[in-house]
Amino acid sequence: MNAHEEERLKAMLREALPPVEGEPxxxxxxxxxxxxxxxxxxxxxxWFDWALLGGLVGLAAFFPSAIPxxxxxx
Amino acid sequence: MARDAETGKDDPESQKHLLxxxxxxxxxxxxxxxxxxxxxxxxxxRMVRNPATAEExxxxxxxxxxxxxxxxxxxxxxxxxxxxIATHAALDWMRTARTENELRAEMAPDxxxxxxxxxxxxxxIREKTALAFQRLTPKLRIAAVLAVVEEQPHRDVAEALGISxxxxxxxxxxxxxxxxxxxxxxxxxx
Numbered sequence: 019m020n021a022h023e024e025e026r027l028k029a030m031l032r033e034a035l036p037p038v039e040g041e042p043x044x045x046x047x048x049x050x051x052x053x054x055x056x057x058x059x060x061x062x063x064x065w066f067d068w069a070l071l072g073g074l075v076g077l078a079a080f081f082p083s084a085i086p087x088x089x090x091x092x
Numbered sequence: 093m094a095r096d097a098e099t100g101k102d103d104p105e106s107q108k109h110l111l112x113x114x115x116x117x118x119x120x121x122x123x124x125x126x127x128x129x130x131x132x133x134x135x136x137x138r139m140v141r142n143p144a145t146a147e148e149x150x151x152x153x154x155x156x157x158x159x160x161x162x163x164x165x166x167x168x169x170x171x172x173x174x175x176x177i178a179t180h181a182a183l184d185w186m187r188t189a190r191t192e193n194e195l196r197a198e199m200a201p202d203x204x205x206x207x208x209x210x211x212x213x214x215x216x217i218r219e220k221t222a223l224a225f226q227r228l229t230p231k232l233r234i235a236a237v238l239a240v241v242e243e244q245p246h247r248d249v250a251e252a253l254g255i256s257x258x259x260x261x262x263x264x265x266x267x268x269x270x271x272x273x274x275x276x277x278x279x280x281x282x
Contacts, residue, residue: 019269026282027268028240030275033214034221035141035241044133044147048154049125051147055155 110166121158124170129154131171132178135252138242139182139234149185153178172251179234179252186230217280224274228267235263236271 019027078085112120132153137146156177157164164173225233235253238244239260250257272282 019265019272023272023282024265024268027272030217030221030282031225031236031268031271032241034218034225035237037242038134038138038141041130042134042137042143043130044150045143046147048129048133048147048151049122051151052125052154052158055151056158 107166110164110170113161113170114164114166116161121161125154128170128174132174135175136178136182138244139179139237140185141237145185149178149181152185153181156181175248175252176254183230183234186233220275220278220280221271224271224278225267227274228270232263232267232270235260236267239264240268 074088077088109120109123113124129150133146133150136149136153137143140146140149153174157174160177164170225236228236231253235249238249238252239246246257246260250260253260255263275282
């Protein structure tokens with residue numbers, strides 16, 4: 019693809035998807051929606067935190083001798 | 093938010109809000125929301141190009157921001173961090189399965205618009221270009237729409253995507269090359 023083709027494609031893209039003008043603003047105040055969302059979904063630890071915890075519990079159950087080593091590295 | 097252009101540091105009042113937010117203070121979060129919601133909404137709208145979706149994703153972004161408050165580093169500034177989270181929220185939205193009809197409704201030029209002769213031809217090209225663009229992967233689309241259509245600085249796009257400026261240029265180039273191939277398959281030669 020040469021420079022001319024690249025510029026032509028960029029121009030076609032800008033024609034097909036006109037740029038957003040100025041500083042757009044949401045049509046409504048979104049703070050109430052954010053608060054509602056925070057109430058609906060209390061912050062939960064990500065799944066890998068739970069997986070890590072499960073792994074550690076499993077390790078402690080099957081290899082109790084690993085507990086002092088783990089505590090040493092805490 | 094008052095951020096010194098030379099030093100890149102926030103003023104003491106802003107620093108206070110940022111620190112309070114980091115500790116989960118909801119009032120400080122509301123202050124930051126009020127200061128940044130317009131910028132975040134505008135950034136998202138530039139990526140998803142639909143006001144209702146942009147509003148929904150702005151709420152999602154601020155929810156993610158609050159959830160991640162403990163990981164926020166005040167020294168890095170709020171705006172870039174918020175923009176990065178917003179970009180990932182938009183990417184996640186783009187990755188969800190959507191039907192061709194939805195894409196057409198969102199992306200295609202207005203069918204009510206008058207079109208005759210050359211205008212009809214260019215309307216068809218515009219529609220085909222928009223649909224070909226929609227067939228690109230979300231990562232390529234976001235890089236191209238921000239860098240090419242919205243003409244955002246490559247540095248800002250790189251920061252928002254968490255990649256280097258060189259990687260942004262590569263993504264834009266790949267997007268354009270794939271777009272050209274798709275258009276050529278449809279009989280349109282750029």
